[in-house]
Amino acid sequence: MSLQEFEARQVAARCSPTHNAAGQQSRSKAEPLSTTALILQDRPPYDHFLSVNLPAKSAEETQRHRQQYEEMVAAAKRRELVAAERRQQLMTQRFRQEVEISHATLVWNQHILPHWEATRDSRRARDLWWGGLPPSVRGRVWSLVITNELNITTELYEIFLSRAKEKWTNLSSTNDGASLADSLEIITRDISGVLPSLGVFQKGGPYHDLLQSILGAYICYRPDVGYVQGMSSVAAMLILNMDEVDVFISFSNLINRRCQLAFYRGQHQLMLRYFGAFQVFLQESLPRLFLHFQSSGVTPDLYLLDWILSLYLKPLPLEVACRVWDLFFRDGEEFLFRTALGILKLHQDVLLHMDLISTAQFLSRPPVEELLSDRLFSCISATPMMIGNRNWSQNTPIILLTHTREGRTNSGLTPRSETEFLQPWVRLHGENSRFKVYGDSHCDGRVPELALGFLYGLEPDSMEKTADLRFPCLPELALGYLYGLITGED
Amino acid sequence: MSETYDFLFKFLVIGSAGTGKSCLLHQFIENKFKQDSNHTIGVEFGSRVVNVGGKTVKLQIWDTAGQERFRSVTRSYYRGAAGALLVYDITSRETYNALTNWLTDARTLASPNIVIILCGNKKDLEADREVTFLEASRFAQENELIFLETSALTGENVEEGFLKCARIILNKIDSGELDPERMGSGIQYGDASLRQLRQPRGTTTTQNKQQCNC
Numbered sequence: 244m245s246l247q248e249f250e251a252r253q254v255a256a257r258c259s260p261t262h263n264a265a266g267q268q269s270r271s272k273a274e275p276l277s278t279t280a281l282i283l284q285d286r287p288p289y290d291h292f293l294s295v296n297l298p299a300k301s302a303e304e305t306q307r308h309r310q311q312y313e314e315m316v317a318a319a320k321r322r323e324l325v326a327a328e329r330r331q332q333l334m335t336q337r338f339r340q341e342v343e344i345s346h347a348t349l350v351w352n353q354h355i356l357p358h359w360e361a362t363r364d365s366r367r368a369r370d371l372w373w374g375g376l377p378p379s380v381r382g383r384v385w386s387l388v389i390t391n392e393l394n395i396t397t398e399l400y401e402i403f404l405s406r407a408k409e410k411w412t413n414l415s416s417t418n419d420g421a422s423l424a425d426s427l428e429i430i431t432r433d434i435s436g437v438l439p440s441l442g443v444f445q446k447g448g449p450y451h452d453l454l455q456s457i458l459g460a461y462i463c464y465r466p467d468v469g470y471v472q473g474m475s476s477v478a479a480m481l482i483l484n485m486d487e488v489d490v491f492i493s494f495s496n497l498i499n500r501r502c503q504l505a506f507y508r509g510q511h512q513l514m515l516r517y518f519g520a521f522q523v524f525l526q527e528s529l530p531r532l533f534l535h536f537q538s539s540g541v542t543p544d545l546y547l548l549d550w551i552l553s554l555y556l557k558p559l560p561l562e563v564a565c566r567v568w569d570l571f572f573r574d575g576e577e578f579l580f581r582t583a584l585g586i587l588k589l590h591q592d593v594l595l596h597m598d599l600i601s602t603a604q605f606l607s608r609p610p611v612e613e614l615l616s617d618r619l620f621s622c623i624s625a626t627p628m629m630i631g632n633r634n635w636s637q638n639t640p641i642i643l644l645t646h647t648r649e650g651r652t653n654s655g656l657t658p659r660s661e662t663e664f665l666q667p668w669v670r671l672h673g674e675n676s677r678f679k680v681y682g683d684s685h686c687d688g689r690v691p692e693l694a695l696g697f698l699y700g701l702e703p704d705s706m707e708k709t710a711d712l713r714f715p716c717l718p719e720l721a722l723g724y725l726y727g728l729i730t731g732e733d
Numbered sequence: 734m735s736e737t738y739d740f741l742f743k744f745l746v747i748g749s750a751g752t753g754k755s756c757l758l759h760q761f762i763e764n765k766f767k768q769d770s771n772h773t774i775g776v777e778f779g780s781r782v783v784n785v786g787g788k789t790v791k792l793q794i795w796d797t798a799g800q801e802r803f804r805s806v807t808r809s810y811y812r813g814a815a816g817a818l819l820v821y822d823i824t825s826r827e828t829y830n831a832l833t834n835w836l837t838d839a840r841t842l843a844s845p846n847i848v849i850i851l852c853g854n855k856k857d858l859e860a861d862r863e864v865t866f867l868e869a870s871r872f873a874q875e876n877e878l879i880f881l882e883t884s885a886l887t888g889e890n891v892e893e894g895f896l897k898c899a900r901i902i903l904n905k906i907d908s909g910e911l912d913p914e915r916m917g918s919g920i921q922y923g924d925a926s927l928r929q930l931r932q933p934r935g936t937t938t939t940q941n942k943q944q945c946n947c
């Protein structure tokens with residue numbers, strides 16, 4: 244609509260003597276004008292509404308209005324220009340991505356996949372991998388990395404599938420009907436919420452039955468693990484990238500990984516050790532946030548549990564989660580925790596001002612922003628999991644293994660006496676503190692707490708206060724850390 | 734979101750899986766019934782500021798997972814809770830029989846003075862009832878619990894449950910039976926009362942935007 248048309252309409256609207264519906268409609272249609280070109284009009288000599296005569300605009304006022312109007316038009320043009328540029332940018336970017344993907348697909352298919360064992364760890368493969376796998380090779384690469392240590396065959400899958408179907412049809416007559424019915428009920432309920440935006444897994448959707456089959460076969464295959472919420476989205480993700488039997492094989496083997504098994508089975512001690520190890524890296528890479536979390540009582544389990552169980556399908560949009568999976572398969576469990584650090588880093592500024600509840604709610608569904616993938620991954624790459632010259636895999640075995648004397652023996656390290664264990668403390672704080680530590684440790688077994696306090700550089704006197712803070716990871720982490728790192732022993 | 738209140742209470746919602754804990758919370762916060770509620774993993778949160786006996790109290794509610802598998806995880810959330818809603822399902826004997834276990838956990842792991850409200854949920858499913866009002870109220874009496882039958886579907890008694898719990902805690906503070914200053918009481922002073930918190934960088938200071946001293 245041209246400016247003249249707008250003006251004509253505006254004049255018509257103004258002249259309309261009645262406030263009927265049509266008049267209001269045309270007024271509201273002409274709304275934009277009232278903020279722009281109306282300012283150019285001369286004032287009407289008589290205001291019908293107020294029943295007064297209005298003074299005419301002075302030359303100065305007219306001039307000012309004209310200037311304001313021009314500024315407004317210019318601003319609108321600028322905005323439009325920026326928006327157009329932005330659209331253009333997005334288009335170019337999308338185009339570039341398409342080109343990159345097709346190029347990457349070519350490299351994967353011609354150079355990497357045919358010589359998988361030799362090239363998978365090559366610089367070229369790893370670099371290409373970082374940007375995410377092209378969708379057409381994703382399923383194949385995942386299968387290759389997950390492998391089939393459990394030696395699951397097509398026949399095995401079919402056996403468990405038919406068993407599942409059998410049990411589902413006559414639930415009440417079987418002995419384990421109750422627990423299975425329970426699982427089945429959870430599965431059915433859970434499936435309805437799987438990747439809802441795609442709509443393919445919901446009842447009546449093309450993959451609904453397939454997803455149910457995979458999960459049903461799994462709970463018959465591994466009753467010891469059973470069904471845990473979050474499994475459905477993991478299976479769904481595999482379904483999007485692989486064929487039925489491969490999904491079952493990959494799913495079973497994936498859940499069988501150390502970290503996954505610990506979380507799905509709810510093995511608390513092992514989970515605590517993961518949380519503990521994560522805390523160490525959190526403190527190292529985001530010290531301010533670490534302290535803020537510490538003081539507001541935000542512990543890693545509050546967000547990590549959900550993130551790990553859903554393998555990031557809950558907190559992240561599908562395409563970003565895909566890339567996280569790609570790198571999880573490249574780097575192993577370390578990447579899951581690195582992703583967590585990345586998410587925290589990305590939102591650090593907001594999180595630093597949140598209390599416990601807001602934080603927990605925020606982190607269960609972080610906001611989806613433009614270019615999330617790029618921004619998140621630049622945060623991830625800026626968060627190397629290093630402490631000193633140790634990385635995750637060098638750190639966690641120590642934290643995981645040497646937290647007890649038995650663990651040390653099992654891992655081939657010489658068990659240490661309590662005296663030795665406390666030596667670094669004594670060295671720093673003198674002989675007296677040793678008695679204090681001993682005294683405390685004997686009356687209430689607080690050695691680990693003290694040890695952790697030591698890690699944080701706290702004085703023994705301030706220990707009373709630290710007892711007030713929540714250290715979820717306490718004993719394992721502190722002891723493991725002391726054994727492994729502070730004494731400087733490998 | 735800045736809000737002022739006199740106290741902040743940490744509340745737990747505990748009980749077996751499928752008893753409707755998350756639905757109770759949802760009804761309390763949103764005044765709506767939550768359809769298609771999934772099993773809670775670990776813990777979920779809700780908070781609401783309520784007015785009880787002239788005091789504004791922020792309830793910080795920890796809605797825990799009922800699944801046995803996550804029991805060890807959820808146990809770590811009990812510490813420092815001032816109040817709890819212990820929930821069973823009146824249509825499931827099993828959830829009622831599990832109450833003793835939940836109660837032991839709550840009394841040993843949370844604050845010893847924890848105020849517990851026993852909620853027989855799903856009151857609307859009268860036809861499927863497996864636990865009578867009488868036996869549950871006897872159980873409550875024996876264990877010194879306040880007892881209510883609730884319905885997260887209709888909202889009946891939901892608000893009452895939370896408010897009653899808060900009121901009892903406030904009374905205990907007034908009578909000196911509960912000392913908010915004591916560590917792990919599950920009670921903190923809010924910004925409205927000009928008292929100092931034990932931990933000045935505590936959970937209640939969203940609007941202060943204070944610096945983290947690191």
